Amino acid sequence: MILMEKTMRWFGPADPVSLRDIRQAGCTGVVTALHHIPVGEIWPVTEIKKRQELIETAGMTWTVIESLPVSEDIKRQSGNYQEHIENYKQSLRNLAECGLKVVTYNFMPVLDWVRTDIAFTLPEGSKALRYDRAAFIAFDLFLLKRPDAEKDYTAEEKERAEALLATLSEEARTTLYNNALLGLPGSNDRFTAPQVLQALQTYAGIDENKLRQHLFYFLQQVVPIAEELGLQLAIHPDDPPFSVLGLPRIVSTEKDIRALLDAAPSPANGLCYCTGSLGVRSDNDLPGIIQRLGDHIHFIHLRNISRDKAGNFFEADHLLGDVNMFAVVRELVKLMERKQVSIPMRPDHGHQMLDDLQRSTYPGYSAIGRLKGLAALTGLELGISSSLAEASPQ
Known part of the structure; x- marks a missing residue:
């Protein structure tokens, strides 16, 4: 065997x-x-x-x-x-x-992996990694503000993302921003939006x-x-x-x-x-x-x-x-x-x-x-x- x-x-x-x-x-x-x-x-x-x-x-x-x-x-x-x-x-x-x-x-x-939530609570109380598409779109459009990002999403997706963003506190927005960039090598140091956008521009x-x-x-x-x-x-x-x-x-x-x-x-x-x-x-x-x-x-x-x-x-x-x-x-x-x-x-x-x-x-x-x-x-x-x-x- x-x-x-x-x-x-x-x-x-x-x-x-x-x-x-x-x-x-x-x-x-x-x-x-x-x-x-x-x-x-x-x-x-x-x-x-x-x-x-x-x-x-x-x-x-x-x-x-x-x-x-x-x-x-x-x-x-x-x-x-x-x-x-x-x-x-x-x-x-x-x-x-x-x-x-x-x-x-x-x-x-640029990014080795992508998640929007690294502490998604399951019904029994344990925590998992999660990717929420609306949350990621909200990050891309409104937090990172990637140029021309809106071309990658449908009108319905953009609407859902904006509605989700409206429910997030400043602390929750910061957490989402940091989570979305954890797959960026070296991201234990907090990358700024200009740094990330520059990395994307190289492609x-x-x-x-x-x-x-x-x-x-x-x-x-x-x-x-x-x-x-x-x-x-x-x-x-x-x-x-x-x-x-x-x-x-x-x-x-x-x-x-x-x-x-x-x-x-x-x-x-x-x-x-x-x-x-x-x-x-x-x-x-x-x-x-x-x-x-x-x-x-x-x-x-x-x-x-x-x-x-x-x-x-x-x-x-x-x-x-x-x-x-x-x-x-x-x-x-x-x-x-x-x-x-x-x-x-x-x-x-x-x-x-x-x-x-x-x-x-x-x-x-x-x-x-x-x-x-x-x-x-x-x-x-x-x-x-x-x-x-x-x-x-x-």
Whole structure:
């Protein structure tokens, strides 16, 4: 019986969720990154090994990087992008020298992820991450005041956003503004509207087609190096999988994924299969993506979302949202049996609950909510694996 390698994300020594917490949750591996190294610079072997030793001393392994970030210069093909690509290649060499295996990254412009509420209270009192479309439109139109933003929304959407804004106090407006920009790298420092608008302006003239060509060029440069080194590159889908703030999104559908795989054909060119990001779109066939593109799935994020037709969604219990987690895990179990490999997985996000309601952690990454998700997913996987094993001919 082949099971997924159980991991959790760790944000480094300053993370209030400790390595001991992660090991006690039942994980054998840790997913982390060297967040202190500026984007575009080389990850030195000494720094990689220092992080590796911390994890191994805690009794776990580090085989998955999340993430080795791609600079905005590379995404725009501007400034020092050629130097940054060469630095990326050297970082890959250094990671391979230290024995790491999977390198996660994304190609989302400016914002890595977007939510409007990081403490959405559920009926039983736990808190979740939520994206409210009317709230985001209100932020875009009336708080950020992005030029020409009104062209991206219907009259009905603008009317709903304005009505929502009228109900918000100044404190609530400030909270919305800050929440909407948490996916902006470095946003622990409060970015001003002019700074954000300037960052958006750097993508003027870059549409989906041009950004896609920039991604393909990047892959064609780094994938051969990764293959030579025995590394697996795993791109994370867009979160959420649609345009925000007028920025193009190009890793949102199965068609998008197929295009980037075709751009640099290689076993090293692959996907971080995130059920939460892909699941926001009802037109994404999540079990089908595993069936058709499973050979390129190198890392797994399992989380669930509850969505509605208005474009809103929130992080649901790992087994109980609109993602059919039973069907997803069944296909993953069958994939691993066919390939005879264990794919690393982490329970992505989790509700803030119990004692963690009194603790401050990175949004979505409290300890107990992820522990609950890991327990549920592990039980589901074991049940499916045992059932399939009993049903197969001896």
